[in-house]
Ligand SMILES: Nc1nc2c(ncn2[C@@H]2O[C@H](COP(=O)(O)OP(=O)(O)OP(=O)(O)O)[C@@H](O)[C@H]2O)c(=O)[nH]1
């Protein structure tokens with residue numbers, strides 16, 4: 095597994111119980127009670143070897159791992175970002191692409207998920223064609239259509255080997271109501287683009303703030319709400 099060296103990371107496999115990771119309403123117990131950190135759970139899905147682990151490494155750790163092995167179960171990594179003055183913990187669930195390593199974990203992947211990143215390898219047409227299956231699996235786990243989804247074509251640095259034309263990917267993304275990002279986890283020049291994938295999702299999720307906090311207030315009578323109309327979404331996408 096390629097999760098060494100990153101703080102806040104961890105892994106779950108079929109033999110261990112997942113930590114209590116899921117709800118966006120969870121409080122970070124290490125913080126003062128007056129400060130809430132919302133956690134956004136984003137899962138990364140796609141064929142084995144498309145670069146899911148490398149993309150999540152690039153976003154959370156800022157680098158490309160020297161070596162990766164097939165993910166077993168799930169690795170999760172976190173990064174705290176600040177959007178419009180609010181600190182948000184983006185929790186990236188890097189899932190296994192190989193069926194034998196994901197079997198009993200699939201339920202955990204989709205439970206309370208806030209956003210989904212579908213990844214294919216631009217140099218492997220099969221990984222693009224298999225997206226249909228990944229989307230079916232996602233829909234089969236009752237992920238709400240309101241949960242934002244994006245499509246990522248990885249390994250764009252391998253310019254001489256590209257098999258999936260951009261216009262084909264764009265058409266597919268449009269037909270599934272997803273944004274398309276073509277990028278490379280490996281090329282440092284693309285790191286900003288990788289960052290945009292997760293930040294774009296975090297911005298969209300943050301825009302749901304009023305709804306989420308209203309629920310908290312109702313349950314606990316603790317949280318002071320902003321007026322919904324004052325919440326601006328300045329998401330670049
Ligand atoms: N050239 C290039 N290679 C990449 C890129 N991203 C990942 N790789 C390579 O692709 C291989 C697979 O990467 P992983 O990130 O382990 O793939 P994965 O999707 O996590 O695979 P599973 O864990 O089996 O599902 C590794 O050899 C990486 O070095 C990229 O952007 N460009």
Ligand SMILES: [Mg+2]
Nearest residue numbers: 146147164165
């Ligand atoms: Mg992996």
